[in-house]
Amino acid sequence: MIDESIKLGLHVKIGEYVIIEKNVVIGDNVVIGHHAVIKEGTIIGNHVIISDHSVLGQFPVSNKKMARKPPSQLSPLVIGNSARIGSQCVIFRGTTIHDGVLVGDAAAIRENVTVGKNSIIGRNVMVENNTFIGEHVTVQTSSYVTAFMIIEDDVFIGPCLSSSNDKYMSAGNGELIGPILKRGSKIGNNVSLLPGVTIGENAVVGAGAVVTKNVKPNEVVIGNPARPMRQ
Amino acid sequence: MIDESIKLGLHVKIGEYVIIEKNVVIGDNVVIGHHAVIKEGTIIGNHVIISDHSVLGQFPVSNKKMARKPPSQLSPLVIGNSARIGSQCVIFRGTTIHDGVLVGDAAAIRENVTVGKNSIIGRNVMVENNTFIGEHVTVQTSSYVTAFMIIEDDVFIGPCLSSSNDKYMSAGNGELIGPILKRGSKIGNNVSLLPGVTIGENAVVGAGAVVTKNVKPNEVVIGNPARPMRQ
Amino acid sequence: MIDESIKLGLHVKIGEYVIIEKNVVIGDNVVIGHHAVIKEGTIIGNHVIISDHSVLGQFPVSNKKMARKPPSQLSPLVIGNSARIGSQCVIFRGTTIHDGVLVGDAAAIRENVTVGKNSIIGRNVMVENNTFIGEHVTVQTSSYVTAFMIIEDDVFIGPCLSSSNDKYMSAGNGELIGPILKRGSKIGNNVSLLPGVTIGENAVVGAGAVVTKNVKPNEVVIGNPARPMRQ
Numbered sequence: 196m197i198d199e200s201i202k203l204g205l206h207v208k209i210g211e212y213v214i215i216e217k218n219v220v221i222g223d224n225v226v227i228g229h230h231a232v233i234k235e236g237t238i239i240g241n242h243v244i245i246s247d248h249s250v251l252g253q254f255p256v257s258n259k260k261m262a263r264k265p266p267s268q269l270s271p272l273v274i275g276n277s278a279r280i281g282s283q284c285v286i287f288r289g290t291t292i293h294d295g296v297l298v299g300d301a302a303a304i305r306e307n308v309t310v311g312k313n314s315i316i317g318r319n320v321m322v323e324n325n326t327f328i329g330e331h332v333t334v335q336t337s338s339y340v341t342a343f344m345i346i347e348d349d350v351f352i353g354p355c356l357s358s359s360n361d362k363y364m365s366a367g368n369g370e371l372i373g374p375i376l377k378r379g380s381k382i383g384n385n386v387s388l389l390p391g392v393t394i395g396e397n398a399v400v401g402a403g404a405v406v407t408k409n410v411k412p413n414e415v416v417i418g419n420p421a422r423p424m425r426q
Numbered sequence: 427m428i429d430e431s432i433k434l435g436l437h438v439k440i441g442e443y444v445i446i447e448k449n450v451v452i453g454d455n456v457v458i459g460h461h462a463v464i465k466e467g468t469i470i471g472n473h474v475i476i477s478d479h480s481v482l483g484q485f486p487v488s489n490k491k492m493a494r495k496p497p498s499q500l501s502p503l504v505i506g507n508s509a510r511i512g513s514q515c516v517i518f519r520g521t522t523i524h525d526g527v528l529v530g531d532a533a534a535i536r537e538n539v540t541v542g543k544n545s546i547i548g549r550n551v552m553v554e555n556n557t558f559i560g561e562h563v564t565v566q567t568s569s570y571v572t573a574f575m576i577i578e579d580d581v582f583i584g585p586c587l588s589s590s591n592d593k594y595m596s597a598g599n600g601e602l603i604g605p606i607l608k609r610g611s612k613i614g615n616n617v618s619l620l621p622g623v624t625i626g627e628n629a630v631v632g633a634g635a636v637v638t639k640n641v642k643p644n645e646v647v648i649g650n651p652a653r654p655m656r657q
Numbered sequence: 658m659i660d661e662s663i664k665l666g667l668h669v670k671i672g673e674y675v676i677i678e679k680n681v682v683i684g685d686n687v688v689i690g691h692h693a694v695i696k697e698g699t700i701i702g703n704h705v706i707i708s709d710h711s712v713l714g715q716f717p718v719s720n721k722k723m724a725r726k727p728p729s730q731l732s733p734l735v736i737g738n739s740a741r742i743g744s745q746c747v748i749f750r751g752t753t754i755h756d757g758v759l760v761g762d763a764a765a766i767r768e769n770v771t772v773g774k775n776s777i778i779g780r781n782v783m784v785e786n787n788t789f790i791g792e793h794v795t796v797q798t799s800s801y802v803t804a805f806m807i808i809e810d811d812v813f814i815g816p817c818l819s820s821s822n823d824k825y826m827s828a829g830n831g832e833l834i835g836p837i838l839k840r841g842s843k844i845g846n847n848v849s850l851l852p853g854v855t856i857g858e859n860a861v862v863g864a865g866a867v868v869t870k871n872v873k874p875n876e877v878v879i880g881n882p883a884r885p886m887r888q
Contacts, residue, residue: 355588357817357847385588403636405865528720586819616819634867
């Protein structure tokens with residue numbers, strides 16, 4: 196089970212029925228839960244906890260219908276120091292999880308994503324490919340972060356966000372433009388973001404709002420479609 | 427694999443690659459699926475079925491950014507008689523699942539939750555910590571039940587509920603007030619509940635409604651924001 | 658682990674800690690990931706990839722409260738040639754996945770479902786029982802497809818769809834009528850569909866819309882409740 200190409204740090208605790216593939220690097224004081232699968236080449240820092248049944252370093256797949264094939268080459272998944280990865284997570288190759296990040300149970304993070312220091316990716320959150328998430332960001336349970344989204348530092352996203360990036364619902368030329376959430380903005384629960392909208396710095400989007408246009412810095416919007424709240 | 431501190435009932439059927447940790451108690455006629463992980467101290471009643479890949483008795487974790495640290499001590503997870511736990515569920519310590527409850531596949535239930543007799547927690551439902559769920563309650567697929575929520579007996583929650591408990595989206599003093607769903611109330615699919623709203627007895631909330639204020643007993647509300655339906 | 662009732666094709670690659678139950682049929686050039694569970698009788702075509710931790714061929718369960726008991730007999734799960742099944746999926750007996758289908762990670766598909774050729778069932782999508790999904794359909798991440806729904810060929814469903822089929826929220830006679838999505842219709846992200854609505858051919862439902870009535874062919878609807886968009 197432990198191939199000689201694997202670099203194992205000191206005081207690593209490995210659960211039962213764990214699979215560690217070739218060329219994996221594991222730092223000191225790491226805990227790996229039962230039934231975890233650490234795929235080829237994954238790099239794990241010090242003091243990381245990975246809970247049961249998680250799959251780290253997965254390679255994307257595709258079928259005939261997919262317009263955009265996944266990249267054939269991806270850098271290894273990197274998990275920073277003191278990160279915590281929940282149970283039953285799937286995290287892909289090509290992604291970097293920075294120090295101190297918490298990834299909740301059953302969350303999935305696809306290829307070429309960056310998650311900045313100390314951010315929280317909640318339980319059952321789905322993060323699609325090529326998304327940038329800054330530092331000290333919170334993404335609460337069951338939120339959906341679409342591909343090519345930019346989430347700056349200190350953003351708060353409540354539960355059940357729904358975001359999108361394809362204005363033509365796969366009938367256009369295939370250009371994808373993810374929403375941009377500027378620093379310190381706050382998104383209530385069950386908000387819908389349309390492709391390419393920008394939420395300004397420290398703006399607030401109320402629960403259940405459907406955001407079809409850009410929101411100015413410090414503005415508070417509510418409703419379907421979202422409009423500035425009368426003060 | 428079977429430690430001598432484990433108490434095993436009669437006619438227990440255990441799948442392959444199962445992990446049963448110390449001090450677990452398992453009743454008679456229990457079926458445990460393949461790759462299940464039963465964590466230290468978990469107490470399982472008679473005639474319980476636990477499907478493949480589920481994790482029972484998990485301890486919460488945290489990172490630096492989390493304002494509220496999880497409790498350092500939690501009572502064992504208790505699963506009542508004849509409960510059915512699906513595949514790929516995660517259920518935490520400190521929680522009690524009463525007799526006859528059905529928990530669907532991929533559902534997660536956090537610490538200090540009570541689920542009353544014969545209730546149904548649907549597939550992919552996320553139940554956060556310190557929530558009380560009564561008897562004969564239905565929570566349908568992919569619903570999100572936030573922390574500190576109270577769901578009384580005979581409540582029906584359709585698919586994809588989104589609920590929240592933090593009025594200030596983590597910018598306030600941290601007080602969390604979950605919604606209260608009174609006995610017999612019915613919630614349509616994809617409803618958004620704001621922090622602290624009360625849905626009165628036998629009230630009905632229409633699909634897609636965004637509930638920003640309390641709903642009176644027997645009232646029917648629809649829309650964004652939710653308003654009483656003209657009869 | 659490999660019972661003699663199992664029929665294994667040529668060049669099959671099986672991961673570690675995999676369970677293959679009785680009477681399973683596996684075609685040529687199939688790859689089965691680590692910790693996968695292939696339940697009794699499942700039939701897998703050629704060139705299929707099944708990723709880690711998935712459960713194929715699961716039998717439904719019920720508790721006392723469930724009005725509709727699952728069927729006691731179900732035909733085996735059939736997975737067509739060149740299908741790709743992600744990690745941590747659960748797919749039930751009685752279902753047919755046709756050639757070239759992609760099922761994303763953590764998706765669940767219940768009993769008596771058909772998924773037509775080359776369709777995509779996204780990550781974390783939940784498909785309930787007795788639903789028909791045509792060919793070349795896309796259902797994006799975290800969408801919820803209720804029971805008894807009909808989705809014709811070439812339909813596009815964005816992320817986080819919420820659909821329902823019970824007008825009386827379990828207080829009626831139990832008749833379930835799923836929505837019907839006609840050929841080529843397009844559904845934006847976080848749309849709510851009420852029981853029994855029909856979305857006409859090539860119609861478009863905007864993000865966040867709550868569809869309470871039928872939508873005509875080629876019509877574009879938005880809002881809560883959904884109304885035709887002024888052109």
